[in-house]
């Protein structure tokens with residue numbers, strides 16, 4: 453009798469999934485603007501919180517899903533928005549890409565407003581150790597080692613973390629850091645050097661925004677240096693765009709949980725994690741996640757501004773940049789060169805086949821693969837296996853890649 457009851461409970465718990473309507477932030481199909489739209493959230497296991505079959509949205513380090521009735525309305529908006537876009541991403545990876553990862557991966561915990569650094573050995577670094585803002589990351593599953601005291605032991609699956617937004621006053625920081633002489637110096641420089649510097653700085657900053665835990669360049673994790681870099685970058689960006697308008701942007705801010713393409717990007721890391729480790733951030737790994745985010749977004753430019761929530765610079769799928777050996781460096785992982793190069797593949801073949809070629813290319817990619825030797829070679833290999841006319845198609849690919857400077 454006991455067994456029978458248990459079975460019935462199991463059956464009923466599988467079948468009783470809920471749908472509930474919420475207002476979520478979406479990107480307009482016609483413009484880059486955003487607006488709130490009423491949608492149904494599917495596959496909910498609870499009728500009062502964001503606990504779903506595939507995603508569970510929690511606040512900070514909490515184990516409990518955020519309640520539909522949480523008094524913090526913005527938190528509910530973010531929970532609904534991330535839940536909605538992740539569900540959409542899951543379907544895209546199953547139906548459009550044909551990946552079996554969405555089925556293999558168990559429920560993903562989504563953490564909003566979390567400021568802790570990720571610690572591979574302990575899940576969360578100490579609360580007061582370098583709190584993080586304005587970025588998102590996906591983390592690999594893991595558990596604490598056996599020597600950790602019982603009350604500190606923890607085990608977790610794959611998770612996506614969205615940091616709180618923080619407005620950083622660019623002008624004030626620039627003043628504190630006394631970078632005025634630097635901007636004067638810039639004015640005397642030739643255009644190409646400014647472009648080069650701008651690219652370097654933009655990419656360095658983006659890397660810190662999206663995956664500061666994993667960046668190990670000379671900037672380190674020091675919050676002030678990080679913020680200072682943003683200030684300098686803004687100066688350089690504005691200086692090279694319009695010399696008389698320094699500090700055009702007063703603030704920098706990025707609320708990652710409300711930028712749909714950031715949500716797709718983070719989910720893509722999990723989908724690619726059978727080959728590309730989530731604990732690493734390289735131009736190839738970030739470019740792959742950007743590519744699938746862009747495919748899902750159906751936009752030329754991704755990570756566009758969201759009024760009141762992000763004034764971050766977008767990445768362009770049609771960027772005309774060409775290859776340079778320095779693009780291989782880790783600090784360049786935030787650029788759009790790899791994204792634009794991958795985007796070129798569809799010039800040669802039907803876009804669905806392009807997704808497949810690029811998705812399958814991951815199998816021969818190592819986590820530390822370079823762009824030139826790793827990514828380009830893997831795409832050509834993938835074409836040998838999956839293209840309809842491998843020889844002819846590969847020739848076309850060579851042509852496209854050579855235009856990029858390879």
Ligand SMILES: [Zn+2]
Nearest residue numbers: 662663738741
């Ligand atoms: Zn990333």
